[in-house]
Amino acid sequence: MSYKIPMGPYHPALEEPYKLDLICEGETVSDAKLHIGFNFRGIEHLAESRNYIQVIALMERVCGICSNIHTLTLCQAMEQLTGQTPPPRAQYIRVVVAELERLHSHVLWAGIAAKLMGFKTMFMTCFELREKVMDILQAISGNRVNYSMNRIGGVNRDIDDPLAVLAMVEQLEREMVRTVIPIFTTSTTARLRCAGIGVLSNRKAVSCGVVGPTARASGLPQDLRRAAPYAAYSEMEFDVPVQQDGDVRARLLVRALEIMESCKILRQALTKMPPGEISTGDAKIAFSAGTATSRVEAPRGEVMYSVSWKESSRNPSRVHVRTPTFVNMPAIRWMVIGARLADTPLIQASIDPCYSCTDR
Template sequence: MSYKLPMGPYHPGLEEPYKLEMICEGETICDAKLHIGFNFRGIEHLAETRNYIQLIALMERVCGICSFIHTLTLCQALEKLTGLEPPSRALYIRVIMAELERLHSHILWAGIAAKLMGFKTLFMACFSYREKIMDMLQAISGNRVNYSMNRIGGVNRDITDPDVVLNMVNLLEGEIARELVPVFTSSYTARSRCAGIGILTREKAQSCGVVGPTARASGIPQDLRRDAPYAAYAEMDFDVPVEAEGDVRARLLVRAHEILQSCRILRQAIARLPPGEYARNEAKFVFMTGTAISRVEAPRGEVVYSVSWKENSRTPSRVHVRTPTYVNMPAVRWMVLGARVADAPLIQASIDPCYSCTDR
């Protein structure tokens, strides 16, 4: 006899309010339904009432973990509407900030995953590394969460001492490569709790349209940084980690290897940081009539912004945001099929969901 077991919308295993309604037989999940929409923040509507300066500040608050990525995606769209091209130094600084934010997001997720596994020692280690990354972000921007770095035509702050940042990256990479990645890739606890759990096949991943590490863990080698380069990524040499198993362990391994690739990109970007100005100092921006699309590879996957503007208008006529969780979350239903109820919190967390930025 089957029964319904709700997880959420408020549950210790959930980061944010959403509901996974599981249909179970004994301890086995036979089907599941995902319910979202418990938050409504009205950010897209508010965007239509803000000028371009207020708009950047507003969209930075779509997501606290990916605040730089959201303003980067927005500013790239606004630069298409104004015809402004950021200087080379600004493009490199954008890469540096984006990869530091990716490190922050991946290590934060690793800590949460370790906690759900019952691996509290690893949880504390991850949050120790996270503090060091936030120190680097603060050293560059002056802030630990919302950095206020992006502007139309460049960035607001320069990296005045690249060697200090490079030394911090080298030190952090050494610690992560020596201590964190081997635990995730070879420890018995990580393997026993993650291997063969929450499998999403390549075919199902393609039919669901998943993006980011969730897609790459199911054998789909997609990454906008390589496939549709933006900022200065076309000048970076890096690999795109891909795993074929499609289980929780594969999603864990993809992020672990991406941490090391981010450090590799950071070393290149800092070492090659070109001289010159870091922003176009325009007295007034002139927006043309039209719609601009911008895509960026966020830590969780592809973020898409569509910005519409009318000439001589002070505010946009439409700002639409598609976050990676929006396309990744339907796959949770297929991941939990046949799994044990006790594994459901870890499985849903393996896509690194962010429902507050999905429920805009």
């Protein structure tokens, strides 16, 4: 006999509100339906009533974790419409903040995953490390969540002493290498709890069009930092970790390895940061009519903005945001089919879902 178990929209396993209707045969999930929209905010529509300065602050609030990525993508699109090219130092600062944000996001996710595994000690360790990443972001931007770093034509704040930031990053890296990475990659608890569950096959990953670590854990080597470099990524050397198994453990490994790659990128960006201006400094910005599109590799995968402007308008006529969770989340259905009911909280968390981004 099959029965339906609703999970959410408010549930201890969910960080934000969405709903999974799990159809079960005994303890095994035979199908699932996903429901979103519980906190849909209509931000795209709201953006049309904001001018080119206000819209940056608005879009920064699409997501509380990758807030910087949203303003970076938006500003890159608006820079195409205004013909502005940020100076090299601004491009490096954009890389530094983007990679710190990736570290922040991945460590936060690792903590939540540890909690769902029943590994509470690891949860505490990850959240302590996350605090340190946020300390670095606060040292750079003065903020811990919405950094307000990006503007049209560059960034708002300089990194006055990159080597001091580098010292903080290296200390963080040492702690990651000592604790988080070995535990997540080699511990029996993590392996037993994650291996072989929530499998998203390579074929299904292609079919669903998943992005980011979810795609890379299913054998798809896609990363916009490599395929379509933006900011100063073309000058950075790094690897794109890919795993083939497509299970929760593969997604865990990809993120653990990406933490190391982020540290590698941060080291390069902070030591090679060129001197000079941090923005074009243009006080008067003129938009040409048309549509511009920009894409960025956020911690959860590709973010795309399409921004349209009408002649002599101060407001965008359309801002469309495609967030990574919007494409990754439907794949949860295929991950939970055949899984044990008790594994579903961890499986749904393994894509690092952001409902805030999805209900934009």
